[in-house]
Amino acid sequence: MPQAASSEVAAAVADAHRREWAFVLAATVRVAGDIDTAEEAVQDAYASALSTWGARGIPRSPGAWLTATARRRALDIHRRAATARRALPKLLEPEAYIPDEPGWEAEEIPDDRLRLIFTCCHPALSPDARVALTLRLLCGLSTADVARAFLLPEATIAARVTRAKKKIAAAHIPYRVPAASELRERLDGVLSVVYLVYTTGHTAPSGENLMRRDLAERGLELARMLRVLLPDDGDVAGLLALVLLTDARSGARLDEHRELVLMQNQDRSKWDRSAITEGVALLRDALQRRPPGRFALMAAIAAVHDESNSWSETDWQEILGLYDLLQERWPSPVVKLNRAIALGFAVGYAEGLAELDALGAEPQLARYPYLAAARADFLTRLGRFDDARVAFQEALILTENDAERHYLQTRLSGLSS
Amino acid sequence: MSKYLVLIYQDEAVARQAEGESISSAYQEFMDRRGPSLLSGAALQPSSTATSIRRDGAGGFRVTDGPFAESKETLGGYYLIEAVDLDEALEIGKEVPAGVGVEVWPVRVVS
Numbered sequence: 250m251p252q253a254a255s256s257e258v259a260a261a262v263a264d265a266h267r268r269e270w271a272f273v274l275a276a277t278v279r280v281a282g283d284i285d286t287a288e289e290a291v292q293d294a295y296a297s298a299l300s301t302w303g304a305r306g307i308p309r310s311p312g313a314w315l316t317a318t319a320r321r322r323a324l325d326i327h328r329r330a331a332t333a334r335r336a337l338p339k340l341l342e343p344e345a346y347i348p349d350e351p352g353w354e355a356e357e358i359p360d361d362r363l364r365l366i367f368t369c370c371h372p373a374l375s376p377d378a379r380v381a382l383t384l385r386l387l388c389g390l391s392t393a394d395v396a397r398a399f400l401l402p403e404a405t406i407a408a409r410v411t412r413a414k415k416k417i418a419a420a421h422i423p424y425r426v427p428a429a430s431e432l433r434e435r436l437d438g439v440l441s442v443v444y445l446v447y448t449t450g451h452t453a454p455s456g457e458n459l460m461r462r463d464l465a466e467r468g469l470e471l472a473r474m475l476r477v478l479l480p481d482d483g484d485v486a487g488l489l490a491l492v493l494l495t496d497a498r499s500g501a502r503l504d505e506h507r508e509l510v511l512m513q514n515q516d517r518s519k520w521d522r523s524a525i526t527e528g529v530a531l532l533r534d535a536l537q538r539r540p541p542g543r544f545a546l547m548a549a550i551a552a553v554h555d556e557s558n559s560w561s562e563t564d565w566q567e568i569l570g571l572y573d574l575l576q577e578r579w580p581s582p583v584v585k586l587n588r589a590i591a592l593g594f595a596v597g598y599a600e601g602l603a604e605l606d607a608l609g610a611e612p613q614l615a616r617y618p619y620l621a622a623a624r625a626d627f628l629t630r631l632g633r634f635d636d637a638r639v640a641f642q643e644a645l646i647l648t649e650n651d652a653e654r655h656y657l658q659t660r661l662s663g664l665s666s
Numbered sequence: 667m668s669k670y671l672v673l674i675y676q677d678e679a680v681a682r683q684a685e686g687e688s689i690s691s692a693y694q695e696f697m698d699r700r701g702p703s704l705l706s707g708a709a710l711q712p713s714s715t716a717t718s719i720r721r722d723g724a725g726g727f728r729v730t731d732g733p734f735a736e737s738k739e740t741l742g743g744y745y746l747i748e749a750v751d752l753d754e755a756l757e758i759g760k761e762v763p764a765g766v767g768v769e770v771w772p773v774r775v776v777s
Contacts, residue, residue, distance in 0.1 A: 423751040
């Protein structure tokens, strides 16, 4: 093996971290028997890749090399622990495994990533913990990275992850793909976590940046991973379509002064055509299954926008019909809000406003800035500037995202002049 | 195999009404079906008959009428079960014909 330049090695390790982390960790859990040991072993394997690849060259299959190294390391950790035995129950009986020299050729390693994500997103774990575990174990984010993404203290995330791992071990949350009878429900839980990761990145709920691209990209990567692992599943196709069709517009959401540009004012030539093409093809696949799933319907709405040449040419009747379907099967206050906005554009601003006013009674929407912002927008369109001013002020109080706040401020001052 | 404690919760009002009744057919059916997984179990008297003993931190006890936490849902009984993993334990838990629902607690393994 030829020696490799250190910059080349560092790049290869970083690349393998991004691409192979989930695969390597998932395959190591089988041998390690518990997540903690597997994580430690995988971290060690990545560390030793830096030195070994520098001396011996970059292996043809970095993932296979890392897996073999991590599995050997897991066995070492167990041997050491056998003397100072901890009484933590095992996630599963470690598989009998005879290690070879870390393979430079790809060997047959089972892909356990589905098991790993189903364990991370188990309904017996709190929703917050599912998200943190998925980012930590599937994406390989450090606790500090997860904390930064959610603007929470690192100690909070660390405690959340530790608590969840303890529960996985103590309650014997299984490391396997659920049986067919419960797969639909459990998969919906997984898809919700992935979508939450994406949306948290796409519109950061608070802070100075509108988007956290790294988090949005992790969400997209997770959706892609699920598509590879479950190629025949319509809901998975629907989720990936939704993420692609939403993400296609992200390049046009901020102008050169980093100010928020609403879809109606966006430069549509900045939309990512290849993402739209890919998303629409996936959407077709997802819509072939009847009845269409939640994510496929949301993707269909995104596709209507993406394929429209301008805001004024948008097929609002189609969008309204899709929201009707969504509300029928998956009713939620946010769906009602979006349906009311679609109604405003499809039928008339006064009708849309009447629906929005009725939603003010929904407790979940009482502190939701987008309701006040939507009311302010329709009131402006109807020429009721005094009422619009009050609504913009209300939205300003509720939003915690700086880019959104700045946009609302601009609209408000536009009214006053 | 792992052991889990399944705590059965029911409405306090319903529990009082059912007092003294023989075991319901729904529970009989459940126990017939899941017999091999059930290590033990019992139905409890209403929470009004329970007594709490709390350590007072000074070597003594404070004895009070009723359970630690008063709530609309009351502990009505329990099963100690054995299952391969949490998924199986939750499956069994869902089959318990409990009025309100059940809590599934893993039992600590002492080595």
